[in-house]
Amino acid sequence: MICEFVIVGGGVHGLATAYQLARRGAQSVAVLEAKSVASGASGGFGERGVRANRRDLRELPLMAEANTIWPTLHEELGAPTGYRRTGGAYLIDGAAQTGFKGIEAAEVYARAHRALGVDVEVWDRERVRREYPGVSDAVHGASVVASDGVASHEATTQAYAQAARRLGVQVLEDTSVASLETDASGRVTAVVTDRDDRIAVTREVLLANNTGVRDLVLRTTGRDLPLWAFYPQAMRLSSSAVxxxxxxxxxxxxxxxxxxxxxxxxxxxxxxxxxxxxxxQPDEDRVRGNIAVLQSVFPYLTDLEVLGVDVSRAESASVDQIPVIGRCAPNLSVAAGWSGHGWAIAPAVSRHLAETLLHGSTSPMLAPFNPDRFH
Ligand SMILES: Cc1cc2nc3c(=O)[nH]c(=O)nc-3n(C[C@H](O)[C@H](O)[C@H](O)COP(=O)(O)OP(=O)(O)OC[C@H]3O[C@@H](n4cnc5c(N)ncnc54)[C@H](O)[C@@H]3O)c2cc1C
Structure with a gap:
């Protein structure tokens, strides 16, 4: 098999980038997924936050762009995304524990967000009490973004997969990439699967396999990206109080x-x-800790039943808690290190990444995430 573009990883980032490449006229694009579409961090129960509120400032321009895409993404992809614009709030305690937090800083954060295209309102104590009756007395304010919302990660990732397939992208499941072959100049010439199948690459390779990126880059280029894997904890609860x-x-x-x-x-x-x-594996202390924090903020939620705890979806963290997106070798790019908040920006990241892969020049929107920042 010979392909122009090979993408490793069938999560939201790999599939959305494949879709964007095909939309822009790429002739042959393959996505190689070790298990099945959305079997990693981009799948599972519940919804993911589509949140600009208190996002790292370097990600905000991407988030502002993503906010223009999310409301009509289901029409573009021809399948539901479950996107709902609910609004989003960050509650703020009166007594700040560090100098970087607290009600004194809220308006400054809001101004910085507004300057980067995200409108933030700061609520006072009374307004928070009206909107959140029964909230803890410790809460003295909130930072609120009306354009924040939620989406179904599972549905959106499947929607990107279907739309990519319709445009001719080959999405190969049960296909785990074991290694990359390079020539003397360091260009990747082929991707080799664990069944020893060899896919020759004529243009670019993108590693979008989240927690597997560090290892493949290390073994291919000798470069050790400052990434590691963790298993975010998500819970389903029922409450006897509304x-x-x-x-x-x-x-x-x-x-x-x-x-x-x-x-x-x-x-x-x-x-x-x-x-x-x-x-x-679930950790009982952390499950109890998470619930205790919920109850410290909403003291009336005394009677909660745990319906499920999911810690099966691995995510990659980066040392500066923003993603690593860009080239690591002549035709080898990576997109990983999402640090628990890579979902919401995927519709915007994939557009810029596809442009970069097609035309070689890095979009200014992706510049802060360049892997070279660690050197
Ligand atoms: C519980 C939880 C809650 C979260 N909440 C939010 C939120 O509210 N808002 C937000 O913005 N983000 C959130 N995130 C983060 C977000 O979901 C992730 O950043 C995003 O889904 C990562 O997408 P991805 O495509 O890079 O990786 P993944 O979805 O993990 O996809 C990578 C794929 O690569 C495959 N793979 C791995 N190795 C190989 C290989 N060698 N060969 C082939 N395939 C391989 C895997 O099987 C996997 O399917 C959350 C994450 C979790 C786990």
Whole structure:
């Protein structure tokens, strides 16, 4: 098999970039996925936050662009994405624990976000109480972004896969990439699977295999990207009290992210499972810790039942908590290191990445994420 473009990883980033390449006229694009589409961080239960609120400033221009794409993405892809513009709030305690947080800083963060295209409103104590009756007395304000929302990661990733296939992209599941072959100049000439099949590459290779990127880059180029794998913890809960949580809600200084999904709550917020050779395993202390934080912010949620804990979806973290996107060798690019917030920006990242792969020049929007920043 010979391909112009080979993408490793059938998650949202690999598939969205394949779709964007095909839309721009790439003749032969293959996505090689070790298991099945959306079997990694881009799949699983619940919804993902489409959040600009308190996002790293370097990602905000991408997020502002993504916000223009999400509302009509289902029409473009011809399949549902589950996107809903719920609004998003970060609750703020009165007594800031560090100098970088707190109600004093909220308006400054808001101004910085506005300057980069994301409109933020700062709510005072009374407004928070009106919108979140029963919230803890410790909460003195909130940073609110009306354009934030949620989407179904599973549905969107499948939608990108279908749309890419319609445009002629070959999405090969159960196809794990074992190694890359290079010539004397360091150009990747072929991708080799664990069944020893060889796919010759005439133009570019993109590694979008999330937690597998570091190892393949290291073995191919000798370059060790500062990335590692972790297993984010996400929970489904039911509550006997009705939670009044009107939008995607996080907390500025407590590890909390909560969404209301019909009758259930989806709870996360930076907690993680234990890393074992068999993958992520739930850790009882962290499950209890996550629930305790929820109850510290919403003290009336006393009676909660855990319906499920998922720590099976591995994610790559980077040392500066922003992604690593760009070239590592003459025709070898990477997109990884999402650090738990790579979902929402995928529709914008994939457009810029496809342009870069097709034309060679790096989009200014991706410049902050260049792997060369570590050297
Ligand atoms: C529980 C949880 C909650 C999250 N919440 C949010 C949120 O609210 N907002 C947000 O923006 N982001 C969130 N994220 C992060 C976001 O989901 C990820 O950053 C994003 O889905 C990563 O997409 P990806 O395509 O890079 O990787 P993945 O979806 O992990 O896809 C990589 C694929 O590569 C495949 N693969 C690996 N190695 C190989 C190989 N050698 N050969 C072939 N294929 C290979 C894997 O099987 C996998 O399917 C969350 C993540 C998790 C896990």
């Amino acid at each position: 939670p009044v949580i009107p939008m995607l809600t996080g907390h500025e200084s407590r590890p909390l992210s909560v969404k209301v999904l019909g009758e259930e709550l989806m709870l996360s917020g930076g907690w993680r499972g234990r890393v074992t050779p068999a993958g992520g």
